[in-house]
Amino acid sequence: MRLLDRKADLKEISPLTLAFIGDGVYDLLVREKLVCEANRPVGMLNAEKIKIVNCTAQADAAHYLSEFLTEEELSVYKRGKNANASTVPKNAKKIDYHCATGLEALFGYLYLKGDTDRIRTLFELTEKNITDKEAEEC
Numbered sequence: 459m460r461l462l463d464r465k466a467d468l469k470e471i472s473p474l475t476l477a478f479i480g481d482g483v484y485d486l487l488v489r490e491k492l493v494c495e496a497n498r499p500v501g502m503l504n505a506e507k508i509k510i511v512n513c514t515a516q517a518d519a520a521h522y523l524s525e526f527l528t529e530e531e532l533s534v535y536k537r538g539k540n541a542n543a544s545t546v547p548k549n550a551k552k553i554d555y556h557c558a559t560g561l562e563a564l565f566g567y568l569y570l571k572g573d574t575d576r577i578r579t580l581f582e583l584t585e586k587n588i589t590d591k592e593a594e595e596c
Contacts, residue, residue: 480566513550517557538563
């Protein structure tokens with residue numbers, strides 16, 4: 459799915475703009491995952507979502523995904539990671555925030571590019587990483 463009517467040069471779009479849309483894409487994928495797992499009260503769904511959609515968890519996902527990225531994807535991730543964000547949430551480490559921004563920029567880039575198959579593939583890898591970490595904690 460590509461929502462842009464005109465062909466935009468995605469390399470000219472600010473990495474923070476890519477992260478803006480990628481944040482929504484990633485958030486929606488997590489919500490979809492949680493709803494498909496079980497029908498739960500909205501409060502429980504939101505509590506579970508917050509465990510996955512936060513700087514620390516997204517930075518962890520970015521580190522995990524780095525070995526699976528193409529050169530082009532890694533370049534987009536690095537542009538997002540190195541973007542000059544004016545603020546960092548007070549409960550987040552600066553490095554985690556930058557890594558999470560890189561991940562969001564990557565998902566935004568792939569979304570605007572119309573590469574939903576790749577988005578799904580990468581998200582499935584993050585799901586595997588989450589599942590593996592949960593199994594380790596037991």
